[in-house]
Amino acid sequence: METTSLCRVLSYTKLPGSGLCNSDVRFLSSVPRGRHLACFSRHSSNGFSDFHKPSSKTLVISNSCSKIQNDAVLKGPFLSDDIIQKRILNSQANWSVGACTLGENVESHHAHATEEKIGVLLLNLGGPETLQDVQPFLYNLFADPDIIRLPRLFKFLQRPLAKLISVLRAPKSKEGYAAIGGGSPLRRLTDEQAIAIRMALEAKNVNANVYVGMRYWYPFTEEAIEQIKRDRITKLVVLPLYPQFSISTTGSSVRVLHDIFREDAYLSRLPVSVILSWYQRRGYISSMADLIKEELEKFAKPEEVMIFFSAHGVPVSYVVDAGDPYKDQMEECIYLIMQELKARGIANDHTLAYQSRVGPVQWLKPYTDEVLVELGQKGVKSLLAVPISFVSEHIETLEEIDMEYKHLALKSGIENWGRVPALGCTSSFITDLADAIVEALPSAKALSASREDVEEPEYDPVRYLVKLFFGSILAFFLLLTPRVVHAFRNHVF
Numbered sequence: 160m161e162t163t164s165l166c167r168v169l170s171y172t173k174l175p176g177s178g179l180c181n182s183d184v185r186f187l188s189s190v191p192r193g194r195h196l197a198c199f200s201r202h203s204s205n206g207f208s209d210f211h212k213p214s215s216k217t218l219v220i221s222n223s224c225s226k227i228q229n230d231a232v233l234k235g236p237f238l239s240d241d242i243i244q245k246r247i248l249n250s251q252a253n254w255s256v257g258a259c260t261l262g263e264n265v266e267s268h269h270a271h272a273t274e275e276k277i278g279v280l281l282l283n284l285g286g287p288e289t290l291q292d293v294q295p296f297l298y299n300l301f302a303d304p305d306i307i308r309l310p311r312l313f314k315f316l317q318r319p320l321a322k323l324i325s326v327l328r329a330p331k332s333k334e335g336y337a338a339i340g341g342g343s344p345l346r347r348l349t350d351e352q353a354i355a356i357r358m359a360l361e362a363k364n365v366n367a368n369v370y371v372g373m374r375y376w377y378p379f380t381e382e383a384i385e386q387i388k389r390d391r392i393t394k395l396v397v398l399p400l401y402p403q404f405s406i407s408t409t410g411s412s413v414r415v416l417h418d419i420f421r422e423d424a425y426l427s428r429l430p431v432s433v434i435l436s437w438y439q440r441r442g443y444i445s446s447m448a449d450l451i452k453e454e455l456e457k458f459a460k461p462e463e464v465m466i467f468f469s470a471h472g473v474p475v476s477y478v479v480d481a482g483d484p485y486k487d488q489m490e491e492c493i494y495l496i497m498q499e500l501k502a503r504g505i506a507n508d509h510t511l512a513y514q515s516r517v518g519p520v521q522w523l524k525p526y527t528d529e530v531l532v533e534l535g536q537k538g539v540k541s542l543l544a545v546p547i548s549f550v551s552e553h554i555e556t557l558e559e560i561d562m563e564y565k566h567l568a569l570k571s572g573i574e575n576w577g578r579v580p581a582l583g584c585t586s587s588f589i590t591d592l593a594d595a596i597v598e599a600l601p602s603a604k605a606l607s608a609s610r611e612d613v614e615e616p617e618y619d620p621v622r623y624l625v626k627l628f629f630g631s632i633l634a635f636f637l638l639l640t641p642r643v644v645h646a647f648r649n650h651v652f
């Protein structure tokens with residue numbers, strides 16, 4: 160691998176007495192649009208010797224420098240040769256810190272555990288609990304500037320547009336939620352995961368309060384943070400329940416966290432470690448392989464089954480214009496799962512497609528529905544669907560995959576259909592998340608620059624009015640473009 164010069168290094172701390180010449184390298188996110196920032200910890204005393212650059216947009220660090228590998232004390236699951244930590248921050252958000260989870264001896268953390276009050280904040284999307292919740296839930300979702308990304312000039316349209324799209328989309332969404340029992344199971348399932356993670360941490364002698372913060376419905380992230388404050392937590396690990404990073408999911412949730420933390424004296428000083436993605440973790444990959452193997456064995460001829468990974472899509476512009484690493488991470492994740500299956504003697508054909516597109520823009524291709532039809536036409540008879548972007552059952556597994564896509568597949572000539580369940584509270588998976596949390600604890604740092612450190616743009620009322628005027632004219636023409644008119648007429652939203 161080639162080495163590269165990197166963005167800005169904020170701090171580099173050598174841990175005294177650890178035997179490790181280690182370890183906390185942090186990057187500021189003031190990189191140009193479309194560039195990623197890597198964020199991680201660890202490496203050798205002679206400087207930044209093990210940074211690697213697999214592509215011009217993604218910076219990767221391996222924690223496997225030879226000095227560390229030779230250190231017997233430090234041999235552990237998080238120091239094996241094949242662990243490569245990608246810590247990618249989206250360039251748009253003004254983030255200053257990413258998770259730095261490597262390099263410290265876990266035991267040293269346990270020694271301090273009694274003095275600390277550890278909190279774990281699980282971030283998730285949230286879902287409407289009743290059919291009445293659907294439209295307001297959709298409003299919250301579409302009002303998120305990381306979901307509908309408007310140019311700066313059009314930002315003032317965010318809320319009216321969210322209102323319009325949520326009202327147009329609600330009937331279709333309601334049908335979906337009605338078909339799975341009248342609401343999303345996400346809150347219940349995430350609460351169950353929170354309990355399981357707390358218990359798994361306890362089994363590792365780490366006592367922690369585990370909180371759930373949803374982005375678009377109850378319990379909102381803001382509520383979870385209020386509770387964290389009331390509980391006087393002294394160290395926090397933030398774990399978004401999305402294995403792969405996307406601007407639209409983890410990116411959005413962490414941006415909200417930054418906004419809240421920056422405003423609050425206690426929170427802006429609270430040591431926090433954010434785990435931005437974890438799709439490459441051994442425990443996650445092998446838990447996924449376990450589930451796939453188990454479902455394959457239910458087919459009469461397991462070796463003939465096409466393994467069909469279906470990921471939630473994002474608009475192409477996220478990847479191409481904004482540099483969302485989601486697609487790369489998804490592909491790498493599937494590669495790792497297939498490697499794991501191969502190591503177990505399973506070498507089925509596999510494919511990846513993207514589901515759940517919304518609106519008139521281009522989304523990541525190929526589209527799940529189109530590929531299912533093609534596979535049926537090509538003579539594929541047995542297919543195992545594997546939902547891959549999410550770790551709980553939700554509307555897109557229970558309704559879209561189990562009902563819509565299954566129906567489409569059977570209609571297209573596929574005769575034997577199976578679906579891998581979401582990981583949920585699978586014990587090997589929960590244990591691995593608990594490990595990830597323990598590994599992240601030593602690198603907790605104050606998450607947000609204090610308010611004074613953040614440069615506020617100067618407010619100029621004349622400039623604002625001029626922008627508003629020209630923005631309105633542009634918006635008027637934009638809303639009349641044939642594509643948007645077509646989308647509204649055909650209920651694309």
Ligand SMILES: C=CC1=C(C)c2cc3[nH]c(cc4nc(cc5[nH]c(cc1n2)c(C)c5CCC(=O)O)C(CCC(=O)O)=C4C)c(C)c3C=C
Nearest residue numbers: 285286287306332343345405407408471473517548553554
């Ligand atoms: C990794 C997972 C997800 C990505 C990426 C993602 C991006 C994304 N989603 C929408 C629009 C909608 N998403 C909806 C529901 C929904 N989305 C995810 C996950 C990801 N979204 C989940 C788990 C759920 C289901 C929650 C539940 O209630 O069970 C919905 C509402 C449902 C519907 O009407 O289809 C919308 C709308 C966009 C626009 C987007 C990227 C820009």
Ligand SMILES: [Fe+2]
Nearest residue numbers: 284471472515
């Ligand atoms: Fe979504």
